[in-house]
Each structure stands twice: as structure tokens, then as C-alpha cells.
Amino acid sequence: MTQYLFTPAPVRSLKVLGQAAEYPVSRIFCVGRNYEAHAAEMGGTVDREAPWYFTKSAVSAVCLSGETRPYPPGTSDFHYEMELVVAVGDAVFKADLAQAEAAIFAYGCGLDMTRRDRQQDGKDNRRPWDLGKDVEGSAVLTTLTPAAGFALAGRRIHLEVNGTTRQDATLDDMVWSPAEVISHLSHYYHLQPGDIILTGTPAGVGPVVAGDAITGGIDGLEPISLTLGAAE
Template sequence: MSEYLFEPEQVFGIEFVGEAAIYPIRRIFCVGRNYVAHAAEMGGEVDREAPWYFTKSPANAVLSGAEVAYPPGTSNYHHEMELAFSLGADVFRATKDEARAAIFGYGCALDMTRRDRQQDGKDHRRPWDLGKDVENAAVFAPMTRVEGVELAEQRIWLSVDGEIRQDADLGEMVWSPVEIIEHLSRYYHLGPGDVVMTGTPAGVGAVEPGQVITGGIDGLTPISLQLVSPE
């Protein structure tokens, strides 16, 4: 094997409750507008024909509890609280049963967003990368194996400095994890290392340096992130 021209970054991994080994991430898929009320507050509607997606880079992911700098190039940085799930089996054009069996674990996540840069993309019919694929903008709490989770209509919530901003339940999702896998696997060979962030409920809003974000989903490990002044 040839040597690298420089030392590559270590693989980013998510912790699992009660386990020493970590789950290595290779891809992060994100579902857009998966809650009706959030779509409405963003001035849009849910596409009930099929879910749709954008991606985030594993290089831009951090673990819950991190202290990160307010990112450059924005004056409107938003929080989005989400359910994330990881895959543990290879699936392509999955049936419902295959999709259900492929889910490895569930966890809390934050999809941090440069809202002004995302709006630029919308206004000019351009990609959302500057708004969504931001350094330290995919935040993951420790996950729980699927066997330890009874996914139903659990509360999903987020607070900033102790003030509740988002408060909903998972039953409000338009597309369930199983349905997402069924659809997404028509376009990708999915497998271990793939993580999906399932969208956010209503109540997203701006955060500032010095503020602390906390969030949770009943039955899962809560999540936190502290913003500090720009570097």
C-alpha cells in the first residue's frame, strides 16, 4: 500500500450507551421538511410524494458536550433538534422488513444551520452546502441499540439557556425511519456507517456565542452544545 502524502484525519465515530467500541460514520444523510409545522414556519410545504435529502460531511461532525466556535459567514445561526438513526446491515431497494432490520441504533442529534446562507441557496436555486454542511454542525449524542428503544410518539424537545424552543413528539414525523430507508435505498447502497438525521420539528431559531443548547428525546441520551465567540 502506498504511503499518504499527509496524515489522514481519524474516522469520526459515535458512542453507544454501555459499549466501549464506537460506531464509525462514513455518510450522513439528512431528511428535509419531515414535520409539517416546521415546513410551514420555513415558508414551505411537506412533499408527501416522497422524502428528500441533503448531506453533511462526517468531517464536520462533533459529539454532544462539545464547545464550538460560532461559525464564520453567518449572522443567523440556527438550532435544529432531530432524531438520528444508524444502520447496521447492507440494504439496497429494501423492503419494509429489510429496512426495519437494518436499523442499528437511535440517538439525539443537532443539525446546526447557517440560515442566511441556506436562504441564499433557496433564493438563487443553488445548493445548500454553505448553509448546512458547516464545521461542527452535525452534533451527535451517544446512541442506543435498537433493541433498547421502543420508538413511538416520544417527546422531542430543545432549549437554549434553559428556555424551551422546540417541543413536539416523534409521531409528528411525516416519514418514519423505516419509510426513509425504503426510499433512500432506491438511490444508494446503504450499510453500516450510514447515519440518517430525520428532520426537525417547529421552533427553530437563532443562537449566539455564549449560549448553551440542550435537547432530548424520551428514552435516549440527551444532547448538548455550547457556542463560544468566533475564532
């Protein structure tokens, strides 16, 4: 039996509706600018040639819906981003659209919490976004809903801060569908069960402060919530 110098990090996993076994998270991919109105509010445009991505560390970034997390260090401009989460259920590599669609195991709600000022630093200085995006506790995730029989068309996606609606759109507004994202991403990675994808956020992102309560949802999926505690 292998001996370790210290206790390895525990596996982070998500509950699945109707199943006793949980879904272990291995990698987190996030799609940038997948809603045209959000791209515009951020001063950019949608790249219609292909989707593009950033990543988060599953061990440190995963936070379960309903938790209270401290306002993170190193920022004075911490933003919410409400997103559809796609959980991969089959190994796919260089997949076509049909194969990519078949590889979708489940859907959920997610929050991509972002140090916007640190992300802007990266943009301004042509540096990586890690300090802005790969934040501890910044991938807030709900219980997953199996994808079989769950159609995405027309479903509302929304977010509230302290009960006031800040984001309100439909999944039809996504530029790249989940199958298109998986197909494209699988030409760069051997995607595996345990990989999850946050598919981008609608317009209306903005800052939150310690004490704020964030809630949100997508029609038919488990709703999401996060409370921000005092800064560390």
C-alpha cells in the same frame, strides 16, 4: 504499505450504550421538512410523495455532544435544529419496509446546526445549500442507544436555549418514519453500516449567538448539549 502525502483524517465515531466498540460514521444524510409544522414555519409544505435529502461531510461536520464550538464564520443567522438520529447497521439496497426496519442499528439525538442566511441564499438563487448546511461541527451527535426493543411511538423531542424551551413535539409528528426513509433512500444509495440519518426537526427553530447553551433530548435517549463559543 500505502504512503500518503499528509496524514489522513481520523475516523469519527460514536459511543454505543452497553458496548465497548464504537460506531464509525461514514456518511450523513439529512431529511428535509419531515415535520409539517416546521415546513410551515419555513414557508413551505411537506412533500408527501417522497422524502428528500441533503448531506453533511462526516469528517468535518461531526461534533460530539458536550463540546464547545466557535460561532461559525460567514453567517449572522446560525440556527439550531433538534433531530432523531438513526444509525444503519446492515447493508441494504432497494429495501422494502421490513428490510429497512431490520437495518436500524441504533438511535440517538442530533443537532443540525445551520447557517440559515446562507441556506436562504441557495433557495433564492436556485443553488445548492452546502454553505448553509455542510458546516464544520454542524452535526452534533450523542452516544447511540441500540434500537432493539426501543419503540419510538409517543416519545417527546425537545430543545432548550439557555434553559428556555424552543422546540417541543413528539416523534409521532414525523411525516416519514425511519423505516420509510431508509427504504426510500436505499433506492438511490447502497446504504452501509456507518451511514447515519438525521430525520428532520420539529417547529420552533431559531437563531443562537456566541455564549448560548443548547440542550435537548428525546425520551429514553442520551441527552444532547452544545455551547457556542466566540466567533472565529
